Amino acid sequence: MTDRSTITAAHRRRSAIVYVRQSTQAQLERNRESTARQYALVERARELGWAQEQITVIDEDLGLSGSGTAERSGFARLAAETALGRVGIILGLEVSRLARNSADWYRLLDLCGITDTLIGDGDGIYHPGAFNDRLLLGLKGTMSEAELHVLRARLEGGIRNKAARGELRRGLPVGLVWGEADGEILLHPDEAVRGAIATCFARFAERGSVRQVWLWFRSEGLGFPTQTSPTDPIRWVAPTYTAIHNTLTNPAYAGAYAYGKTHHERFVDAAGRVRVRTRRLAREAWAVLIPEHHSGYVDWATFLAIGERIGRNVRPRPHAAGGAVREGAALLQGLAVCGRCGRRLHVHYSGRAATPGYHCSGRDLVEGRGRYCLSLGGRQIEEAVARAFCAALAPAGIAAAIAAAGAIEAGTEEALAAWRLELERARYEATRAERRYLAVDPDNRLVARGLETAWEERLRELRHAEAELEARIRRRPPELTDGERASIRRLGHDIERVWAAPTTTDRDRKELLRTLIEEVIVDVDRPAATAALTVRWRGGARFALEVALPRSNPPVVRTAEDTISLVRRLARHHPDGQIAGILNRQGRRSATGERFTTSIVGSLRHSWRIARFEAPAEREGEPVSVQAAARILGVVPSTVHRWVNDGFIAAEQVTPGSPWRIRVTSDLRARFVEEAPVGWLPMLEATHALGASRQTVLQRVKRGELRAVHVRQGRRRGLRIEVPKADRGLFDALPATAGAV
Numbered sequence: 007m008t009d010r011s012t013i014t015a016a017h018r019r020r021s022a023i024v025y026v027r028q029s030t031q032a033q034l035e036r037n038r039e040s041t042a043r044q045y046a047l048v049e050r051a052r053e054l055g056w057a058q059e060q061i062t063v064i065d066e067d068l069g070l071s072g073s074g075t076a077e078r079s080g081f082a083r084l085a086a087e088t089a090l091g092r093v094g095i096i097l098g099l100e101v102s103r104l105a106r107n108s109a110d111w112y113r114l115l116d117l118c119g120i121t122d123t124l125i126g127d128g129d130g131i132y133h134p135g136a137f138n139d140r141l142l143l144g145l146k147g148t149m150s151e152a153e154l155h156v157l158r159a160r161l162e163g164g165i166r167n168k169a170a171r172g173e174l175r176r177g178l179p180v181g182l183v184w185g186e187a188d189g190e191i192l193l194h195p196d197e198a199v200r201g202a203i204a205t206c207f208a209r210f211a212e213r214g215s216v217r218q219v220w221l222w223f224r225s226e227g228l229g230f231p232t233q234t235s236p237t238d239p240i241r242w243v244a245p246t247y248t249a250i251h252n253t254l255t256n257p258a259y260a261g262a263y264a265y266g267k268t269h270h271e272r273f274v275d276a277a278g279r280v281r282v283r284t285r286r287l288a289r290e291a292w293a294v295l296i297p298e299h300h301s302g303y304v305d306w307a308t309f310l311a312i313g314e315r316i317g318r319n320v321r322p323r324p325h326a327a328g329g330a331v332r333e334g335a336a337l338l339q340g341l342a343v344c345g346r347c348g349r350r351l352h353v354h355y356s357g358r359a360a361t362p363g364y365h366c367s368g369r370d371l372v373e374g375r376g377r378y379c380l381s382l383g384g385r386q387i388e389e390a391v392a393r394a395f396c397a398a399l400a401p402a403g404i405a406a407a408i409a410a411a412g413a414i415e416a417g418t419e420e421a422l423a424a425w426r427l428e429l430e431r432a433r434y435e436a437t438r439a440e441r442r443y444l445a446v447d448p449d450n451r452l453v454a455r456g457l458e459t460a461w462e463e464r465l466r467e468l469r470h471a472e473a474e475l476e477a478r479i480r481r482r483p484p485e486l487t488d489g490e491r492a493s494i495r496r497l498g499h500d501i502e503r504v505w506a507a508p509t510t511t512d513r514d515r516k517e518l519l520r521t522l523i524e525e526v527i528v529d530v531d532r533p534a535a536t537a538a539l540t541v542r543w544r545g546g547a548r549f550a551l552e553v554a555l556p557r558s559n560p561p562v563v564r565t566a567e568d569t570i571s572l573v574r575r576l577a578r579h580h581p582d583g584q585i586a587g588i589l590n591r592q593g594r595r596s597a598t599g600e601r602f603t604t605s606i607v608g609s610l611r612h613s614w615r616i617a618r619f620e621a622p623a624e625r626e627g628e629p630v631s632v633q634a635a636a637r638i639l640g641v642v643p644s645t646v647h648r649w650v651n652d653g654f655i656a657a658e659q660v661t662p663g664s665p666w667r668i669r670v671t672s673d674l675r676a677r678f679v680e681e682a683p684v685g686w687l688p689m690l691e692a693t694h695a696l697g698a699s700r701q702t703v704l705q706r707v708k709r710g711e712l713r714a715v716h717v718r719q720g721r722r723r724g725l726r727i728e729v730p731k732a733d734r735g736l737f738d739a740l741p742a743t744a745g746a747v
Contacts, residue, residue: 012133013054013095017124020094022056024048025084026065027103034069040099041068047097054095054126073106073154077279081110088117095124095131101143102150111147115140169265169294176265179256180233180240181303189263191300198427199231199240200303205424206230206253207304210312214517215319220250226421227474229428242431255316257295260309261302266293335512336362337388337519338526345529345538346379353384361385364528380530382555387537390553391526394541395519396501425475432471436464530555563597565610572661573607574616579629579660579667581619582607591663629658629667638670639678640718649716653708654725678716682726686715692727703727 026044028034034041051061066080081104087093096118098104104125105111118125118134125132125143132139168174173189181203185192193200205228209219223230223245230245257264269285289295297306304312334353342351344366351364364387366379439461446454504510505518527540539551569589576585586602596606611618632650636643649655650666655674657666668674693700706712713728 010054010131012124012131016122017094018055018060020092021060021062021087022051022054022095022097023084023087023093024051024061024063024097025067025080025104026063027067027078027080028069029071029106031069044099044103047099050126051095051097056094071106081105085114085117088114088121088123091121093121093123095126097126100127100150101146102153105147106150106154108147108151111150112144115143115147166265166293172263172294172296172299174265177236179253179258180231181253182258182300183236189299191258191263193301193303196231196240198424198431201424201427202228202231203253203259203303206250207259207308207312210254210315211308214315214520216251216254216316217247219254220245220247223250226424228421228424242428251316254312257309259303260306261298261300262306262309263296263299264292264294334362335360336364336384337512337515338364338384338391339516341519341523341526342387343525343527344379345527345540349379351528356383362388380528382528382530382537386553386555387526387528387539390539390551391519391523391541392505392515393502394549394551395522396505398522398543399501399518422475422478425471425478429468429471429475432464432468436461436468439464565597566594569594570610570614573610574614576660576664577611577616577619579619580664582611584665588661588664592661629669632657632666632668635668635670639675641678641716645716652704654704654714654716677714678718680717680719682715682717683728686726686728689725689727692729695729 024044024047026041028037028041045063045065048061048063052058064080064084066083067078070078084093084096088096096104096114101111104114115125115134117123119140120135122133122135125134127146132143134140134143165174171189175184178184178191181194181199183192183194184190206219206223209222210216213219213222228245229242230249231240232243232249233240253259267287269287269291270282271285272280272282275281302309334355336353336355338351339353340350342364343349344351347366349366352367354363354365355361356363362384363382364384365381439457443454443457443461446457448454505515522543524542524544527542529538530536531538535555537553537555539553541549541551543549572589572594573585576588580588583604586604586607589602589607594602596602596610600606610616630638632643632646635655636646639646646655646668647666650657650668654677655668657668659666687695689700689703693703696703698706703712707714707727715726717723717726
């Protein structure tokens with residue numbers, strides 16, 4: 007960088023940028039000399055003529071790769087300042103510090119050439135606008151990118167070669183540790199850790215579901231070991247579903263060495279930025295897989311069986327049987343298959359007893375509508391399959407019963423063994439905390455107080471572990487006596503009795519069926535009222551069954567004739583919702599004994615081809631609803647209801663309980679006025695003048711003996727009655743305000 011002929015006064019009037027970058031965090035920790043040399047370029051900028059306040063150091067990209075896969079905010083800031091013409095020179099230790107890919111490098115060269123910006127490194131100062139300098143800079147950028155490729159190829163080649171021999175030391179899951187020899191992997195020396203991992207695999211062999219294993223650990227209150235990194239201590243935490251799943255699907259626990267289980271691929275996101283994502287590869291695509299590489303918790307065949315079982319537990323794809331055992335009384339859930347189209351049968355429940363049934367969701371179009379391939383109740387076919395299963399299991403019944411009893415005792419002992427190890431670990435932690443507390447200087451209270459608190463915490467954990475172990479020992483079921491074992495052997499001869507026992511849950515029955523049965527193919531012959539079942543056992547054997555289906559003639563369910571006739575009349579005047587309310591108020595019920603709803607009324611109309619209600623146009627004398635009449639007359643609906651009840655307004659109903667309908671005629675409109683006629687009396691004064699009650703006056707108005715109007719405005723709104731002079735009393739005089747509104 008000794009050639010200063012290309013530096014002009016115009017360059018020195020702008021700022022100088024020193025760009026500092028290291029590719030990884032490890033380089034920041036170990037290659038500190040390179041970082042120091044890059045920061046020393048600030049002094050070089052001052053020697054070239056830039057003042058201290060003109061020099062800017064951009065070091066935001068420390069620890070980020072320059073290959074283009076990382077989003078470098080510092081480089082983006084550098085490019086932005088260059089594009090704005092604010093930079094006179096860019097200083098970097100070498101080209102690879104600025105960029106390791108041609109796209110970023112040539113973009114920066116173009117910007118520098120346009121804005122007359124210089125680039126300096128350890129070899130000299132270049133002007134990207136000059137042909138020779140740009141050619142040299144382009145060559146340097148290409149060599150930097152090629153250097154990155156060569157370095158990566160060498161490193162990856164060595165890694166793959168070592169991994170192919172099973173000697174590449176990478177992170178191991180908790181429960182496994184590296185030995186002294188090359189590629190040697192050993193089980194963890196901690197007995198509690200080994201016991202937790204082994205228990206996880208043993209519980210899966212018994213329960214067949216990751217979730218059930220997780221629930222068992224949680225119900226027993228057992229902890230599960232976890233480790234952030236190989237150098238961190240093991241922590242015992244409440245197990246999660248993810249931790250149990252990762253344990254059961256990690257090939258390292260099966261004694262296999264695996265490398266290259268994932269693949270990194272680049273893509274462009276929605277914002278146009280280059281990203282890198284990780285894809286999991288299928289087992290066949292792993293770069294290295296060495297079964298029986300070291301001692302594991304299970305063998306390789308068992309691990310493959312576990313993976314296959316977990317795969318079957320996932321919701322099956324279309325046309326495929328399987329799926330995890332779920333709650334519900336349908337014993338053939340996930341096993342029953344349609345004998346016509348091969349689709350898996352779906353489960354439905356019907357009736358108050360929630361009796362399970364099966365139907366095929368594959369539909370054939372018939373006259374524009376769909377129908378199921380088959381649909382049948384599940385009771386008969388489940389009983390037939392259960393009898394076949396019990397018959398097949400009878401020869402091994404005794405051995406199975408004894409094995410079941412042993413499994414119960416083994417499960418209890420496993421939980422107790424885990425708690426004994428937990429107690430032993432808690433006792434060790436308490437002893438270690440005590441030793442640490444006793445080793446500290448008593449006068450150093452700042453440290454002693456913290457160690458004392460930790461010791462007390464470990465002692466509390468120890469007391470909790472002791473109490474929990476004692477409680478579990480007390481709750482442990484007693485060992486089976488000789489008489490009980492003899493009873494179990496007798497039950498082994500009667501598998502059907504065990505199958506139908508109240509203590510055997512539907513989930514237990516489903517698990518038992520899946521141990522022997524792969525699928526049950528179902529086909530129905532409706533004319534013959536039979537179901538043909540083909541039970542496919544595990545191993546490929548088939549067994550055919552024919553089950554008689556009940557012949558039932560369901561009673562014809564019809565709505566009462568008077569209700570249909572009423573709906574036919576109501577549909578001319580009211581929508582479905584109002585019709586449902588009228589029918590319910592009259593205490594009527596649907597054909598199935600339910601209260602009427604809008605949908606039931608609509609279905610009834612559709613079945614009997616009753617036309618839907620169409621709101622008529624408002625014409626003179628046409629019956630309208632109370633709300634429509636109130637809108638026409640300029641009052642509120644409550645006023646209309648009141649005058650209908652009092653007889654001031656005539657109204658009609660299609661049937662008792664139906665809404666009132668009012669004919670708005672010119673005569674009715676004339677009864678609602680803005681001002682009262684002169685001489686017409688309010689209701690109170692009219693009752694005094696006529697010597698009658700309010701109800702009598704209203705009845706006379708209803709019969710037409712008296713005329714009345716309703717005043718809609720003014721302080722004294724309401725009825726005005728025309729009282730003939732002959733009906734007025736001797737001392738009744740016309741009030742001074744009789745004509746006032």
